[in-house]
Every structure is written in C-alpha cells, then in structure tokens.
Amino acid sequence: MRSVVPPGMSRRGFLLGGAAAAGALAVGCGQGAGDTETFTAAFQGSGAGEGIDPGVNTLFIDEARMKAVYDGLFEIDGAMRPTPRLAASAEPNADGTRWRIALRDAQWHDGKKFTSRDVLYTVARVLGPPQRRPFIAASTLDQVDLGQCRAVDDLTVEIALRQPSFEFPAALSAYGTKIIQDGATDLTRPVGTGPFVFESFEPGKQFVATANDRYWDGAPSVRRLEIISAESDARLAAVQSGQIDFADNLTPASARTLRGRSGVSLESTPNSGIYFFAMKTDRPPFDNPDVRRAVMRMMDRAELVKVGLAGEGEVSNDVFGKGYQYYADLPQHGYDPDEVGRLLSRAGVRDLSFDLFTAPVAYGFVEVARLFADQAARCGVRVNVVLGSKDSYYADALNTGQLTMGQSGPLSIPNHFASRLLTGSPQNRTKWSDPEFDRLYARAQATPTEEGRTAIYRTMHEILYDRGGFVFFGTTNWLSAARDTVRNAPAAVPNSHDWARFDKVAAR
The missing domain is CATH 3.40.190.10 (Periplasmic binding protein-like II)
Incomplete structure (x- = not known):
C-alpha cells in the first residue's frame, strides 16, 4: 500500500x-x-x-x-438553537438581566470536580485583558456584568447582564465559550471535561x-x-x-x-457553507443603497452555484441562515439586467465600475468572481477581479476593497447579527451601521417570547434584504467521508x- x-x-x-x-x-x-x-x-x-x-x-x-x-455550557444544534451541555438548565429572571444556570455533575480529566467557579473563571478570562490574540467571545459576552456574577453553590452559577437578554444561552454557545478549569493558565497541555x-x-x-x-x-x-x-x-x-x-x-x-x-461512505450535508459577496457600505459606490440593490439583481445565483460551486449547493437569497431558527423566508432575488439599469439610473450612476477583491481561499472563489464579472458585464457594469494573498486574504478583506468575497459556516442568526452587523461589530465586513437596526436588535434581546423575537428579526432581515451590504448567493453542502x-x-x-x-x- x-x-x-x-x-x-x-x-x-x-x-x-x-x-x-x-x-x-x-x-x-x-x-x-x-x-x-x-x-x-x-x-x-x-x-x-x-x-x-x-x-x-x-x-x-x-x-x-x-x-x-472541552465542553461548553451550551452548544448549538443543526437549526442553530442552543442546547444544554455542561449546563443542566438555565432560567432568566423576570426582566432578562440575570440567568441562573444549574450545572451538570462532571469531572475534569485530572479528577477534580467541575464547579461554578470554573464557569466564573472562564467568563472572567474572556472579559479580562486581551492577550496577543484577542478573546473571540469578548464581544459576544460583553453584556455580562462580571462584578455582579456569583457562585450560588458548587453546581449553580448566576450570571448578571448589563442589559436584558432572553437569548443569553445563544451567546454561551458561541465560539470561544468552552469552559476551562479554574486557575488554568497554561493551555498547551489542556485539562478539560x-x-x-x-x-x-x-x-x-x-x-x-x-x-x-x-x-x-x-x-x-x-x-x-x-x-x-x-x-x-x-x-x-x-x-x-x-x-x-x-x-x-x-x-x-x-x-x-x-x-x-x-x-467508503460519502456524506453530503446540505446548507452547511454560506458563500457571500460583501459590499463596503461606507464608501463609493456602495454607500448608495440603490447601487447595493442593483448588485443584488446583477447576479445569476443559479449559474454561480452550478458553475462556480460545481452544483454542490443551493441558491441563497441575501438572507442569512436558511433553515435556522429565526430565518425570514422572503421572495427570491433574481437576475434582472433591466432592473439593474433602472436602479443605477435612479442612483444617478453611469458607467459603473468597481473592483472585486478575492483569493483562492475556498473552493470556487476565483471561478465565481470571474463568472460574476461576466454577468455584470451583461448589465453594462465593469467588475475588475483583483486577486489577493491566500495567506492574508480574510484579514485584508475586512477593511480594504470595495467588494469582497467570503464563506461563513453556520451560525445562529442572533450571533450573526451581533458579530457582523451591529455598529462596531468585530467582523463587520460590510461596514454596516444603521441606528434603527441596532435598536431593533436590542429590542429583540429584551423580548421574552420567541414569537416576539421572530417578528423583530424578520424586520431586521427585511432591512438587509432591501439595502444591506451582504449578497448571500449560495449555500454549499459539507462533504465528508468515512470508512x-x-x-x-x-x-x-x-x-x-x-x-x-x-x-x-x-x-x-
């Protein structure tokens, strides 16, 4: 062999x-x-x-x-809903500013008992002084009022928040929230549960x-x-x-x-990778909402998925999280050169030309970029495909360029909004800043019922679908194989x- x-x-x-x-x-x-x-x-x-x-x-x-x-207090299921792990249960107070979390009876690998002190230590580490690389859950957990949190007993912890959040378990299921042992400083030889x-x-x-x-x-x-x-x-x-x-x-x-x-058994898990274009809404030409609307109609999504992604996926619709909790099912944006012309005319834009910054960092990126440039040309728009470094692309694309590309893994919709679309979000690739959108998010967090939050999140999706900076053009299958x-x-x-x-x- x-x-x-x-x-x-x-x-x-x-x-x-x-x-x-x-x-x-x-x-x-x-x-x-x-x-x-x-x-x-x-x-x-x-x-x-x-x-x-x-x-x-x-x-x-x-x-x-x-x-x-390691384990987290919560993890997310296939619909991006938080599910308890080291947390046996979690209950908010009446106004959503305190969460009491009951913990499972578990042991660390060194035989020590898992307790509420481990939870408080982990949260304090994430919210404490950043190290050489920033703690990725610092913005997700920034609503925590660390000084008011407490260990009720060994298996009960109370987390205090500075503002109401009836979706705090979703924050506790995000990247960077796995629980480490109280006092752990050297994680090169980790001890977990x-x-x-x-x-x-x-x-x-x-x-x-x-x-x-x-x-x-x-x-x-x-x-x-x-x-x-x-x-x-x-x-x-x-x-x-x-x-x-x-x-x-x-x-x-x-x-x-x-x-x-x-x-060999091949598994193809649908709705697993989310491909997008990101328009920088803080600079020309994408500071004009009609230009952003035009780009949404400048893409033949079916052709992009068929050719650029080798047919291993489905067409998406500029709304994040198809199939996930809180997804807003809105009419499909289509390829419409005539509507592109009307929108650009209304924007007062003639002979539109812009750069598309991409790199071969994920399957099909360069092929999709060039195919989109062809589609835009049929609408009378010139797209210049600029290739960046594979090694530094995502860091470069966060702040540079007019139009960039990206791929996202699944993420709960509240976490997607919080990490990418609120003013000041750390991964705000579109530089989106909208006071109404920020207010709606805070209102959703303070809404105690899922039905009420669903309605607010739909309004937020409608804003993005109409004039946002993301174009989610396809979802890909996740392919794995096992003997x-x-x-x-x-x-x-x-x-x-x-x-x-x-x-x-x-x-x-």
Whole structure:
C-alpha cells in the first residue's frame, strides 16, 4: 500500500503505511464489541496557525480538537438553537438581566470536580485583558456584568447582564465559550471535561487524545483519537486507501471520485457553507443603497452555484441562515439586467465600475468572481477581479476593497447579527451601521417570547434584504467521508454540536 503523507509531516507523524496504519479500526483487546482502538480523522490544516486554546483559536481543525477535550455550557444544534451541555438548565429572571444556570455533575480529566467557579473563571478570562490574540467571545459576552456574577453553590452559577437578554444561552454557545478549569493558565497541555483526555499536539501535524472513561455523557468507544492536518488531496487519497478513518471538508471533485466507491461512505450535508459577496457600505459606490440593490439583481445565483460551486449547493437569497431558527423566508432575488439599469439610473450612476477583491481561499472563489464579472458585464457594469494573498486574504478583506468575497459556516442568526452587523461589530465586513437596526436588535434581546423575537428579526432581515451590504448567493453542502468499517461517524452541519464529534463512533 502506498502511503500518503501531507507536506511537512513525517510518516511517523501521519501514522500511515505498513501494518501499523492508524486508519485501521480494530476491535480492541479486552474491549467490548463496539469498542475501537485508534480512530484517525483528517481536517484541513493551517500549519503554525493552528492552536488549542478555546478562547482564541477558530479554525475548523481547532474546533475539532477542542470538542474532544472541552465542553461548553451550551452548544448549538443543526437549526442553530442552543442546547444544554455542561449546563443542566438555565432560567432568566423576570426582566432578562440575570440567568441562573444549574450545572451538570462532571469531572475534569485530572479528577477534580467541575464547579461554578470554573464557569466564573472562564467568563472572567474572556472579559479580562486581551492577550496577543484577542478573546473571540469578548464581544459576544460583553453584556455580562462580571462584578455582579456569583457562585450560588458548587453546581449553580448566576450570571448578571448589563442589559436584558432572553437569548443569553445563544451567546454561551458561541465560539470561544468552552469552559476551562479554574486557575488554568497554561493551555498547551489542556485539562478539560470532554470525552477525550489530551495526550499530545503538534501544530500543523497531529493531535492525540485518549478516551475519558469518566465522561459525564458516556465513555467513548474510540480508545485513541488522532486528528491530523492534511490538504484536500491528501485527505482524499488517505481515506480511499484506508490509511485514515475519516476525512472532513472534501471538495466537489473529491466527492465525485468517492461516490459509489466500495469501502467508503460519502456524506453530503446540505446548507452547511454560506458563500457571500460583501459590499463596503461606507464608501463609493456602495454607500448608495440603490447601487447595493442593483448588485443584488446583477447576479445569476443559479449559474454561480452550478458553475462556480460545481452544483454542490443551493441558491441563497441575501438572507442569512436558511433553515435556522429565526430565518425570514422572503421572495427570491433574481437576475434582472433591466432592473439593474433602472436602479443605477435612479442612483444617478453611469458607467459603473468597481473592483472585486478575492483569493483562492475556498473552493470556487476565483471561478465565481470571474463568472460574476461576466454577468455584470451583461448589465453594462465593469467588475475588475483583483486577486489577493491566500495567506492574508480574510484579514485584508475586512477593511480594504470595495467588494469582497467570503464563506461563513453556520451560525445562529442572533450571533450573526451581533458579530457582523451591529455598529462596531468585530467582523463587520460590510461596514454596516444603521441606528434603527441596532435598536431593533436590542429590542429583540429584551423580548421574552420567541414569537416576539421572530417578528423583530424578520424586520431586521427585511432591512438587509432591501439595502444591506451582504449578497448571500449560495449555500454549499459539507462533504465528508468515512470508512464503512465504522458507524456513527459525524455527518452534521459545521459548528453544530454533532459536527466533528467522535465520542459516539464505534466499529460496525
């Protein structure tokens, strides 16, 4: 058997080849029939940029490792609703300014009891002085009044807020909120409450953990978990040959190769990746709402999905979160060159020309950009495709350019609004700033009923759908593959609780 070793990784690091192939699942000696010895999963890597600190690291491969070691109070399900994990329950007071959270009876990997002090320490760390890399949940949790929070007892914590929020569990399910142990300062050898106990980690190479037999949600069948960094071609070749058990985030071309192949099960999870264009609303020409409306009608979304994304997805409609809680189902924006002309005439714009800044950072980006330029040309608009650096694109695109591209994983709609669309939001790629929109968001948070919040969020969506800066043109399928010698391999929407979890995997 020929080994497939990703660039920069030794044969030993990838654990491939010969009789010791880590991809082989075997019934463990002395274990139950459903137990497995070693399970190897491959994810898209990012070299030295990878990490294991749940407060600052955000790559998909980072999240997979942290899901193995840590738990959050809440995580989100496939519809982006918060679901309790280390929190057994959570109840607000009458005005939504205090939440009392009952905690599960759980243990840290070193045997210490999980308590409310761990929760308060985690929140204080996130809201405290930033380190070299900012804490990613600092803006999500900035409503917390840390001085007024308290441990009621070992398994009850009370979180005080500066303003009402009846959706605080959604904030506690966001990136950066996994619970770390009280007093932990060195997270390079993490101690968690999760299903696997940390053993070793080399950025850009390999993470190893072993089963936590005292896990509160049941001991894993997998006895040893290995998560490795590998590029797309290496992931495909390794899962084909049986050298790994699971490959995440495959390309449409890889899916075509694997479909119908014996020994491998391909999973295609719809509505998992959200592709968008982002118009900078604070600068010409997109400071004019009629120009933004024109761009929304300048795109043949079906052609973009079919050609640029190889048909592995569905048309989207400039409204974030199709299929998620609070999604507003509005009439589909269509490709309409005549309407483009009318809108640009009303805006007083002639011979419209602008740059589209993109880079090959995700599947189909460059192809989609060039296809959109062709579509715009048929509307009498010139789009200049400018290619940036793959390594720095997302940081560059946050502040530079007129029109940029991006890809989002699933996210709850309240968190999408808070992190990307409120004035001053840290990931405000469109530079959107609208006082009415900000007021509506605060009102939604203070509304105690889901029905009432749904109505407010619909109004917010209608504002964005009419004159916002995002054009969400397609949702993509998330493609993963597993050897058919296993069952319960994760196949779920990225960022949801069931994605990249290996504690329920077992041998067939």
